[in-house]
Amino acid sequence: MPPLLSVERLTKYFAGLAALKDVSFEVEEGQICGLIGPNGAGKTTLFSIIAGSVSPSSGTITYSGKDVTRWKSFQAVRAGVARTHQITRPFRSMTTRQNVEIGLHFGRGPASGSTWGEVAEILEGVGLGRVADRPAASLCVGDQKRLELARTLAAKPKLLLCDEVCSGLTETEMNEVLDLLRRIRGRGTTILYVEHNMRAIMSTCDQVVVLNFGEKLTEGPPLKIQNDPAVIEAYLGKTAAD
């Protein structure tokens, strides 16, 4: 079976500076694929290109057998690729429920004409039922993270792009979110997951891609990555690897 997503020789220059150089990898359907790397490695750029908010300088992206290299973000969402934001971006003056409703209506569409029940189900699923009618601006950081995820899930992605959903969360909150990601995958959604927190990556991912200075350093299952000297060097410096 061909991979759900395949990225080939993706390159992106920002004003002459290469943020990504010749990055290639594949994500199989049903996987949770981690994307890690030190600060400035190009993770978020790569993400934005796949999600359609930034277009690459060169290279191709194939999703579900179609060339989608230069699609716009709303087209990506309707085809089933949706992202969350590392820094949450709720529609602040709208209620939590309305935030989710937009995702439901403008993504791959609600299951039926009446969206009330479906929205409630999504909100309960991420634990936001109790703040459904509060303005999104009034939610605490953890709830805003959940809302970011809920709104994106409402668009019913086949490939979910998660950008650091665990940053700023407490240990307990993080475990809840990771459980949620596993449940989402359990329902057949493929996940590409950018994360700084190593424990989060190691406990959820099937496959990990490591970026460093805009280039792919290595890829493989989490255990192999964890013990790879090149990865340790990239994160901690040369002497630590010795």
Added chain:
Amino acid sequence: MRAASTQMGRFLNYRVAGWGTLLIVLGILPWFGISSNLTRLLFTALVWIIASVAWNLLGGVTGQVSFGFAVFYGLGAYAAAMGINGGLHPLAAFTISGLVAALASIFIGLPTFRLRGPYFAIATIGVSEAVRVVMTNLSFTGGASGYRIAEHGRFRPLEHYYTALGFSAVAVVISAWIHESKFGLSLQAVREDEEAAADIGVNPLKAKLMVHLLAATLTGIAGGVYARYAAYIHPQGVFGFHTSVAILLMPIIGGAGTVAGPVIGGFVYGLVQEELVAAFPQFHLLLYGALLIVIILFEPRGVTGWLGRLRGFIERIWRKSATASVG
């Protein structure tokens, strides 16, 4: 869930009842022998309300502050004027007003909607001024000396009044529908965060173009209704910068992003403006400027915001006195 939906239903019924009452009052008011001057003032206010409600859809709900609505108002005015002079029925002429303005909205929207915030606002000023200059120099519309409408038959103020009332009712219904609809949700999302909206499937450019088209159509019709009443229009008037500012000011005074706000703002502006111009021929614009600053600094929701606070205040006193009488 059922409780919530019936509660919503009751809320909607109250609102429909409120708007219906206002419509009936305005509908029967002329039969109570109000002065011709009041009829004229109300007519003016109703025309402004159409444009104010229209601007609010783009400026208030979608957050795209345009200083260029005089373009639609003026094009609508000229289109209706020429249509009526060409022998069209007034309603057919107003339809053309709406269509011409709608067409213009696409040509203006496609390039300017690529700009954000203040840059969009500045671009609309440029477009608006360019159109005014062109219209001032266009010979077949009479250029700077303006254009006269020669309508046969007696002048019937009430016919104009009811035309304006009808179209403003239509504008309010459209606005209320948008505030409740899926389309309205996407517009609010674009106002709050355009990129985040695109990231969950909203096409921001399409949403902005569509609401711009709708707002332009309504504003064009308002211009047409005004032109037929005034029987004489000129570029410095209908295409003037002060027209754009008036159309923007009303919804902000009343409360941008709400259904009632632009209507309240339109009434306030329509009824007060003339007195202000008469009392302070030089300073009335300064007053608006000061008013705008006060509103934006202290109550961005305008009159509707003040009313909301007032209601909260009365409810608190009510509750306090109720508990006091129990205790």
